[in-house]
């Protein structure tokens with residue numbers, strides 16, 4: 162698992178593992194941990210504008 166201090170939206174890519182899509186940090190090649198994934202999801206929602214109220 163990735164243990165980088167900061168993972169930005171643009172450093173994440175998705176890899177297919179069987180039927181699952183795994184978010185992966187490009188810089189180190191490891192999968193995101195739960196905390197990183199949570200903050201990444203928030204960035205993703207902002208990026209897509211899904212948090213507009």
Ligand SMILES: [Zn+2]
Pocket residue numbers: 163164165168186188189190191
């Ligand atoms: Zn990393």
